[in-house]
Amino acid sequence: MMMKMVLRRILIGIGTLWVVSVLVFIGTSILPGDVAQIILGQSATPETLAALRAELGMDRPWFVRYFDWLGNLVTGDLGTSKAGGASISSLIAGRLGNTMFLAGIVAAISIPISVALGLLAAMYPGTWLDRIVTFATLSLISVPEFFIATFMVLILAVQLHWLPAIAYLSGNESGWQLARALAMPVITLVIVVSAQMIRMTRAGILNVMNSPYIEMAILKGVPRRRIILRHALFNAIGPIVNVIALNLAYLVSGVVIVETIFAYPGLAKLMIDGVQTRDLPLVQACAIIFCATYVVLILIADIASILSNPRLRQPK
Amino acid sequence: MEKLLEIKDLKIEARREDGTPIPIVKGVSFDVHKGQVVALIGESGSGKTTISLSALAYTKPGLEFAGGEVRLHGEDLLTAEPLRQRDLRGRKVAYLAQSAAATFNPAITIGEQVTESAVLHGILTQDEANARAERLYRSLELPDPDRIGNRYPHQVSGGQLQRLMAAMALCGKPDLMVLDEPTTALDVTTQIEVLKAFKKVIHEENAAAIYVTHDLAVVAQIADYIVVLYGGEVMEQGSAEQIINNPGHAYTRKLMEAVRPKPAAGLGTVVTGEHDRDIAALVVKDMSAGYGRKLNGEPAVTVLRDINVKVENGHVVGVIGESGCGKSTLARVMAGLLPQAAGEVVLDGENLEADLQDRSRDELRKVQFVYQMADTALNPRQRIDDIIGRPLEFYHGVKGRERQQRVQEILEMVELPAEFGARYPAELSGGQKQRINLARSLAASPEVLLCDEVTSALDSIVGANVIKLLNNLKDKTGVSFVFISHDLSTVASFADEIVVLYAGRVVEQGPTDQVLTPPYHPYTRLLISSVPELRIGWLEDTVELREMAVGIAKGVEITDVGCPFYNRCPSAIEGTCDITDAPVRQLAEGHEIACHLDVSDLQLKISHEASAG
Structure with a gap:
């Protein structure tokens, strides 16, 4: 029963990815602009334009191009960039690494902090600690990330000169330089993603704390810490993992604003550049990667909730 | 005897929003001695649960101790440090709640939960605790004692979970157990099984217990000493024998009257045979129904099979059976909430569409459903006016002043004052909410009322009043009832x-008098003999019966072939009952029993009735 449910989720995930690939392809095909025109510039004659289009394969019907593209995609060939002719895989590889690096650091800091703060707030509801956490997270949720980022640049870089204003990586920074360069984007993103996770952890735990089995644990003389960690947390895991997964996905695909403000060479910024140069294969590849990240992370969260529920793990 | 727990002048209060205190418990005193079972009895609101929890130095959120002492081994629990209080909980005093299904953590194995307290308090090591838990499972007669601890709560039955909770309480060898209505939510047959196990294990462990309940008949089976409570005060206390055989206080006598007499012939209303019309109000013909996706017209799980039931005009048809027998499903099919897979539902001589959506508004009006839990059936954000007024508008199109007039008439019908219209459900008591629940159905002017366990969540006195009201309504309005209850x-x-339902089939049906006198279907006999009597020693006599030996401690299983009662029947014939469907025997006009046994074999009386008489 559980294997069936997990398999079902995986199949649904694959189906979603396929639908996404169609949407991405159609979406990028109706973008205005013509790569051949952009490559050749204003001086192009109709003949050279037609020749370049034929060379790029753009004179064929869209569904032929779609299956061609899909076939290449599943075999790992992302195609060549239409602006510059470099292989997209090599373009993306470095940028994806940067994005994953930033996301990884942010996740490693924010998830433990968020879950711990959420648990603490739930452990002592109504105390000053809980109030501070609740108030701070609510304020931070309502502030847009570009405001936090700009504000930090203003204070830490422009006023105090503590940190560099941009986080451009050349690839051969020392550890200390890297840490200084990444400090502000990391702090900004930690603040942005933590607020939601803290609130969800707190709400999830408090919801469970009203159950009769928690009262039973109190009446068995179980210490409060164990009540939260052993009795409440396991029953609240479903919603918590889901909110964590959504925030991780945001770290990969939704950070374009933060990447732009700090000039960080990540994947989202690459995609924006691709849109500006009408480099459709590049945009398609980035879009597919972002969607796949969402699908995979939500899939993992779903499977985690299934695994954490003994009713599904061990049916009657 | 040694004094274990001493409660002296205990006062507990709630607080209004403006800070003024509302007394809940008003100076209660009683003692619990070693090896003694003390019962706290009273209706809901008497403060019995609140008092029992004080033995664990605990109050429900919103309540606080306002005075008095609770001494365990001479130590006052109320003034003890929080850490000391926590240390005593589970170690010296253990708690058993009403609903084991809600009290077991769904995400943790049973074994860990049973042994948790003993290990945490350092009374036993994990291995010792596991061994002790296994011994307790054995003496509580649980199946698979060596492996049941590895299971999760959803993998065992309700009766088993209730006994596992006893193991959880006893594992740390507490001096005192607090049992809060531990059998109230159970079927009568399961109740016997659980009571028997509790009594045995309390005796074996030489533990003392506080037993909270509203059911005097249960108290008579288990208590040594009884404290009668009303409105947070002690009305009377004394030995079980004295209170049950010689109640002194008027309130105790009132409680005794609310104990329903043993079901027997002659209790029901006499059928006169005078009908307004000759057509039956509602007829169910050869009906089968179930849940799950349909394959070749058959649902994945067939819950009801070949049901034939007739509700005569102005009559009350009672439907009984244990949980899982299909009682509620039958009502859902009648109401059209669950389309039947086969057969017909006929209202006033006309075939009803199976699906609710295909029924006309007038057909919908004629069949109304009254749910068990008034708490969840009434919208908490609507005033009583609107709750009752909405069906008036929808079915009868009355509005404005006329609607107001009708709402007041209906409130009067359910014996509530007209000013209740301006209130919200939360401002009413449990019994009053159930009356509103009824009033809403009556507003449609139905011909058939389907009442699904409408008195089961109410305590005996309030429940008896609701039954009285239903009787009045029947006489006044001539409405027909389908009354479902365990x-x-x-x-x-x-x-x-x-109508006696077992595992989705009608095993016996007929006029009340005839169903309640021999010949009985073996299942009817099991049900009748499981109803507790207000008599000390009844439990011991009953578990000796042949019916009990094979009948209790087994769940309802739906079978495709043969008689579903086969595995619980003391008279089952191997090779017949398990292979072929039971023939339906017509004993008298309208009285039928589905059983392989001859009528002469079914003549057996309830054994102890026979021995007593």
Whole structure:
């Protein structure tokens, strides 16, 4: 029963990815602009334009191009960039690494902090600690990330000169330089993603704390810490993992604003550049990667909730 | 005897929003001695649960101790440090709640939960605790004692979970157990099984217990000493024998009256045979129904099979059976909430569409459903006016002043004052909410009312009043009732005809008098003999019966072939009952029993009735 449910989720995930690939392809095909025109510039004659289009394969019907593209995609060939002719895989590889690096650091800091703060707030509801956490997270949720980022640049870089204003990586920074360069984007993103996770952890735990089995644990003389960690947390895991997964996905695909403000060479910024140069294969590849990240992370969260529920793990 | 727990002048209060205190418990005193079971009895609101929790130095959120002492081994629990209080909970005093299904953590194995307290308090090591838990499972007669600890709560039955909770309480060898209505939510047959196990294990462990309940008949089986409570005060206390055989206080006598008499012939209303019309109000013909996706017209799980039931005009048809027998499913099919897979539902001589959406508004009006839990059936954000007014508008198109007038008439019908219209459900008591629940159905002017366990969540006195009201309504409005209950005594006192359902089949049906006198179907006999009597020693006599030996401690299983009662029947014939469907025997006009046994074999009386008489 559980294997069936997990398999079902995986199949649904694959189906979603396929639908996404169609949407991405159609979406990028109706973008205005013509790569051949952009490559050749204003001086192009109709003949050279037609020749370049034929060379790029753009004179064929869209569904032929779609299956061609899909076939290449599943075999790992992302195609060549239409602006510059470099292989997209090599373009993306470095940028994806940067994005994953930033996301990884942010996740490693924010998830433990968020879950711990959420648990603490739930452990002592109504105390000053809980109030501070609740108030701070609510304020931070309502502030847009570009405001936090700009504000930090203003204070830490422009006023105090503590940190560099941009986080451009050349690839051969020392550890200390890297840490200084990444400090502000990391702090900004930690603040942005933590607020939601803290609130969800707190709400999830408090919801469970009203159950009769928690009262039973109190009446068995179980210490409060164990009540939260052993009795409440396991029953609240479903919603918590889901909110964590959504925030991780945001770290990969939704950070374009933060990447732009700090000039960080990540994947989202690459995609924006691709849109500006009408480099459709590049945009398609980035879009597919972002969607796949969402699908995979939500899939993992779903499977985690299934695994954490003994009713599904061990049916009657 | 050694004094274990001493409660002296205990006062507990709630607070209004403006800070003024509302007394809940008003100076209660009693003692619990070693090896003694003390029962706290009273109706809901008497403060019995609140008092029992004080033995664990605990109050429900919103309540606080306002005075008095609770001494365990001479130490006052109320003034002890929080850490000391926590240390005593589970170690010296253990708690058993009403609903084991809600009290077991769904995400943790049973074994860990049973042994948790003993290990945390350092009384036993994990291995010792596991061994002790296994011994307790054995003496509580649980199946698979060596492996049941590895299971999760959803993998065992309700009765088993209730006994596992006893193991959880006893594992740390507490001096005192607090049992809060531990059998109230159970079927009568399961109740016997659980009571028997509790009594045995309390005796074996030489533990003391506080037993909280509203059911005097249960108290008579288990208590040594009884404290009668009303409105947070002690009305009377004394030995079980004295209180049950010689109640001194008027309130105790009132409680005794609310104990429903043993179901027997002659309790029901006499069928006169005078109908307004000759056509039956509602007829169910050869009906089968179930849940799950349909394959070749058959649902994945067939819950009801070949049901034939007739509700005569103005009659009350009682439907009884244990949980899982299909009682509620039958009502859902009648109401059209669950389209039947086969057969017909006929209202006033006309075939009803199976699906609710295909029924006309007038057909919908004629069949109304009254749910068990008034708490969840009434919208908490609507005033009583609107709750009752909405069906008036929808079915009868009355508006404005006329609607107001009708709402007041209906409130009067359910014996509530007209000013209740301006209130919200939360401002009413449990019994009053159930009356509103009824009033809403009556507003449609139905011909058939389907009442699904409408008195089961109410305590005995309030429940008895609701039955009285239903009787009045029946006389006044001429409406027909389908009255579903697992409580045979209630059904016996109200129904004209009884339908006994077992595992989705009608095993016996007929006029109340005839169903409640021999010949019985073996299942009817099991149900009747499971109803507790207000008599000390009844439990011991009953578990000796042949019916009990094979009948209790087994769940309801739906079978495709043969008689579903086969594995619980003391008279089952191997090779016949398990292979072929039971023939339906017509014993008298309208009285039928589905059983392989001859009528002469079914003549057996309830054994101890025979021995007593």
